[in-house]
Amino acid sequence: MILCIDAGNTRLKWGLWDAAAGGGHDGARWRAQGVCAHADCVALASALPAGVDRMLACNVAGPEVATRIEALAANLDVPLTWFRSSAACCGVTNAYDDPSRLGADRWAALIGARGFHRGAALVVMMGTATTIDVLDASGRFRGGLILPGLELMRRSLARNTAGLPEARGRYRELPTNTDDAIESGCLAATLGAIERMAKAACRPTSADFCVLLSGGGADALAPHLDLPVRRIDNLVLEGLARVAAGC
Structure with missing residues (x-):
């Protein structure tokens, strides 16, 4: 199974994807999914079921969270691949001025979207x-x-107005x-x-x-x-x- 990690600005989402199982991208192959705080990332190692073979991670939360994800991979003793934006992937092409500068989370979402809607x-x-x-x-x-x-809009108004x-x-x-x-x-x-x-x-x-x-x-x-x-x-x-x- 592949542990997919989406480390966003506020929290970390994870999912266990069984690429060997039948079904399509309608949730049939997800064996488990969850959400945790960035600080709790490393502790996932003891909570996950056995059978994780590798990790694929998307991180827009900065280097400290990246270090925690790397520690999680070390605890699981599995290889970690960092997902990054590219010029093309999975039938999606990237027209950004510099494709590598597109946020990795946006690129992953576009690839996911293409799987659901043509x-x-x-x-x-x-x-x-x-x-x-x-x-x-x-x-x-x-x-x-x-x-x-x-x-963020709500908080900005409360913080910056009297x-x-x-x-x-x-x-x-x-x-x-x-x-x-x-x-x-x-x-x-x-x-x-x-x-x-x-x-x-x-x-x-x-x-x-x-x-x-x-x-x-x-x-x-x-x-x-x-x-x-x-x-x-x-x-x-x-x-x-x-x-x-x-x-």
Whole structure:
């Protein structure tokens, strides 16, 4: 089995992928999945079932977390491969000015998205940051946006203004209280970015267009998005699994 690691800005997600089992990229080959704090990464070694043969890791959390992932591999006594962005992988091509500068998590998510949907798509990852990436029907990543995630927007308003709270309101088209105004503003900003990118780059009127939505903020956003949506958990892990299994 292959231990896939997605070390994001806030936490670490992991999954055990059985490349020898039957099934496709619909979760049938995942033997286990979980989430932990970065500081608890090394302790995973004692919690995982036997049979891990190797590790494939994507890390955007910095060198300290990389050291912990390397220690985990040492404790498991398995080889570790670092997943990095490239010019092409698993039928996806990278149109970034410098393909190596694309975040490895965004690249993995694009590869995962291609395994689920073969038409034109927006790949939207809603974590600490929100990324909105254009993947055309040929599998070419054409570019994308990065903006603060919903929680980061809320905290920024509370931290940098004198009179605004760290709101926990709800979405309304015409908010009439401050908490709802903040929550609705954060969601509307994200929705507007998604809809603008879809209109400009993906022709959402085409029959094969879809928004592939993943990440912790996806559930808050999805009900308000007026585009075809497919909600997929752990899209970065899905991309790593495709790479680990040879696509």
